[in-house]
Amino acid sequence: MKFLRRKFYIATDEEILNGEATDVYFTRVEKILESAGLKDKKVRAEFHTYGLPKDYSWAIFAGLEEALNVLENHKVDVYALPEGILFREREPVMLIEGEYYDFALYESIILGILRHYTSIATKTARIKYAAGNKQVLFFGLRSLHPALAPLADRAALIGGADSVSGVLSKKYLGVEPSGTMPHSLMIIVGDQAKAWKLFDENIDESVPRIILVDTFWDERIETELAMKTLGKKLYGVRLDTPSSRRGNFRKIIEEVRWALDLNGFKNVKIIASGGLNEEDINELKDIVDAFGVGTSIAFPPSVDISMDIVEVYENGEWIPRTKRGKLPGAKKIYRCPGFKDQILPWNKSPEKCEDGSEPKLLLKKYIENGKLIEPLPDLKEIRKLVLSQLNELANITF
Numbered sequence: 001m002k003f004l005r006r007k008f009y010i011a012t013d014e015e016i017l018n019g020e021a022t023d024v025y026f027t028r029v030e031k032i033l034e035s036a037g038l039k040d041k042k043v044r045a046e047f048h049t050y051g052l053p054k055d056y057s058w059a060i061f062a063g064l065e066e067a068l069n070v071l072e073n074h075k076v077d078v079y080a081l082p083e084g085i086l087f088r089e090r091e092p093v094m095l096i097e098g099e100y101y102d103f104a105l106y107e108s109i110i111l112g113i114l115r116h117y118t119s120i121a122t123k124t125a126r127i128k129y130a131a132g133n134k135q136v137l138f139f140g141l142r143s144l145h146p147a148l149a150p151l152a153d154r155a156a157l158i159g160g161a162d163s164v165s166g167v168l169s170k171k172y173l174g175v176e177p178s179g180t181m182p183h184s185l186m187i188i189v190g191d192q193a194k195a196w197k198l199f200d201e202n203i204d205e206s207v208p209r210i211i212l213v214d215t216f217w218d219e220r221i222e223t224e225l226a227m228k229t230l231g232k233k234l235y236g237v238r239l240d241t242p243s244s245r246r247g248n249f250r251k252i253i254e255e256v257r258w259a260l261d262l263n264g265f266k267n268v269k270i271i272a273s274g275g276l277n278e279e280d281i282n283e284l285k286d287i288v289d290a291f292g293v294g295t296s297i298a299f300p301p302s303v304d305i306s307m308d309i310v311e312v313y314e315n316g317e318w319i320p321r322t323k324r325g326k327l328p329g330a331k332k333i334y335r336c337p338g339f340k341d342q343i344l345p346w347n348k349s350p351e352k353c354e355d356g357s358e359p360k361l362l363l364k365k366y367i368e369n370g371k372l373i374e375p376l377p378d379l380k381e382i383r384k385l386v387l388s389q390l391n392e393l394a395n396i397t398f
Contacts, residue, residue: 010147017070019105026105039101042313044330044346047094047114053301058339058393060125060386061085061093062158063117065376067110068366074102078367081333084121084158084382085362086389091343092331092363093118093305100309107307115305117155121386123300124159127293129390130278135290137271139165139179140298156297158382160390162290173379180207183240186215192222193229200230208235210271213256220255227263236269238292249280253287311346318346334359338396339389 011021019026033039052059064083071078076098087093093114096103128136138156141149150172153164163178170176181199189195196211209230213222223237237260239253253270260268272284273292281291308326311318320329330346336353341362344350350359366374377385 008145008147010145016109019109022105022108026107030101030104033101033104040099041101042098043100043309044311044318045096045100045103045107045307046092046310046330047096047111047305047307048090048092049303049305050090050326051304052089053303056122056126056301056303058086058088059118059122059303060159060389061087061114061118062121062155062382063114064094064366066113066117067094068372068376070106070109070113071096071103071367071370072372073370074106075099075370076103076367077365077369079363079365081362082364082385083377084385084389086339086386086393087333088339088341090327091333091341095330095363097330111305111307115302116151117158118303118305119300120152120155120297121159122303123297124156124161124293125386125390126278127276127281127291127297128160128387129393130281131285131291134281134285134288135162136160137163137165137178137273137290137292138294138297139273139292140294140296141166143295143298152298154379157379158386159297160383160386161297175379180210180238181212183212183215186212192216193225196226196229200233209233210236210238210269212240213237214239219252220259223256223259224263227260227265227268234265234268236271236289238271238273240274240292250284250287253284257287333362335362336360339392 015021033041049059061081062083064080068078076096078094078096080094081087124136124138138153138161141152144152149166150168153166153169154173156164157173157175164175165177165179167177185199186192186195189198192215200209211226211230211234213219213226215222219239226234226237237256239256253272257270260266269289270287271290271292272288275295276291276293277296308322310320310322310326310328311330312321322328331343332346334342334344334350336357336359337355340353342350342359353359364374366372
C-alpha cells in the first residue's frame with residue numbers, strides 16, 4: 001500500500017478545511033445520508049461539556065476563531081460564546097444549525113480545536129489565578145510537537161499568561177517572545193560567570209539579565225556569583241532546580257532572597273520554574289516574583305467538550321431529540337452578576353437577576369448561512385476579558 005511521506009506527519013490547512021482530518025465513520029455517515037435521501041435533514045448540534053476535570057469548577061472557552069474558519073462558507077448558522085468567556089458544566093459553548101450533511105465531516109476537527117485550545121487556556125487561567133499579581137511565563141513548547149507551537153502560545157496567552165517563549169509567536173501572533181538562557185550555555189562554556197558575561201556582551205540590552213543559578217553549584221552560591229559578575233545589571237535570578245535536588249524548594253528560595261537582600265539587591269526578581277502547578281504557586285507566590293510554567297500548561301487535563309445533535313427539523317418544526325444521558329433541545333445561557341447563569345430552552349425568556357438587572361445573553365450568532373457576521377476580537381482583547389473574569393472570581397465561590 002502506497003502512502004504519502006512527509007517530513008512531519010501533520011495535516012495541512014487544505015486537508016483540515018476539506019474535512020480530510022476527520023474520523024472515517026463521518027465519511028461513512030455522509031455516504032449513508034446521500035443514499036437514503038437525507039442530505040437535506042436539518043439539525044441543531046450543540047457543543048458542551050458534561051464533566052470538567054477533577055477540582056475544576058469552571059473553564060475558559062477558546063479556539064472559536066479557528067472553529068469559525070472551518071465552518072465559514074458552509075451552509076450553516078453558528079452561535080457561540082465569545083472566545084475567552086468563562087463557562088461551567090452543561091453550558092453550551094457553541095451551536096451549529098443547518099443540514100447535517102454539510103458539516104458532518106467537521107465534528108472531530110472542531111472538537112479537536114475547541115478541546116485543545118480550551119484545555120490549555122483553562123489551565124493557564126487557573127495558574128494565573130493562583131499567581132495573582134505575579135507574572136506567569138509559558139515555555140512548554142518542548143512538551144509539544146513543534147507544529148503546535150503557535151497554537152499553544154496563543155491558547156496560553158488567551159488564558160492570561162504574561163509572556164510566551166515561542167519564536168513563531170512574533171510571526172503569527174504579533175507577540176515578542178521572552179526568555180533568556182538555557183542550562184546548555186553554562187555547560188558548553190564550562191564556567192557560569194564566563195557564560196553570563198558572554199550573554200551580557202552579545203544579547204541586546206532590552207533583554208532582561210535573568211540568570212540561571214542552579215547549573216553546577218548551590219543556588220545561593222551561584223546567586224552571589226551572579227551579583228558579583230553582573231552587578232547592577234542583574235535583573236533577576238531563575239531557579240529551575242530539578243526535583244531530585246530540590247529538597248524544600250521554598251527554603252532554597254528564601255535563602256536566595258536573603259542573600260540578595262543582604263547584599264543590596266532587593267530589587268532583583270526571583271523566577272521559579274520546573275514542573276510547577278497551582279499548588280506549588282500558592283505555596284511560593286509570596287516570595288517569588290514570576291513563575292515559568294511549561295508542561296502543566298502544555299499537557300493540561302482535558303476539558304472534555306463533545307458535540308451532540310439536540311434537535312431535528314421535521315414537518316416544519318424543531319423536535320428536541322438527542323441520545324440518552326444528554327439534555328434534549330437547543331439551549332441558551334443568560335448570565336447575571338457573579339457568574340450566576342441560567343441555562344434555558346432556546347425560546348424561553350430568562351428571569352431577572354437578583355439585583356433587578358437584565359441577564360446577558362452569552363451565545364452570539366457568528367455565522368449566518370456560511371457568512372461571518374460578527375467581528376472577532378484580537379488576542380489582547382480576549383486576554384483582557386479573561387483577566388477581568390479572574391479578578392471577579394476572587395470574591396466568588398461556586
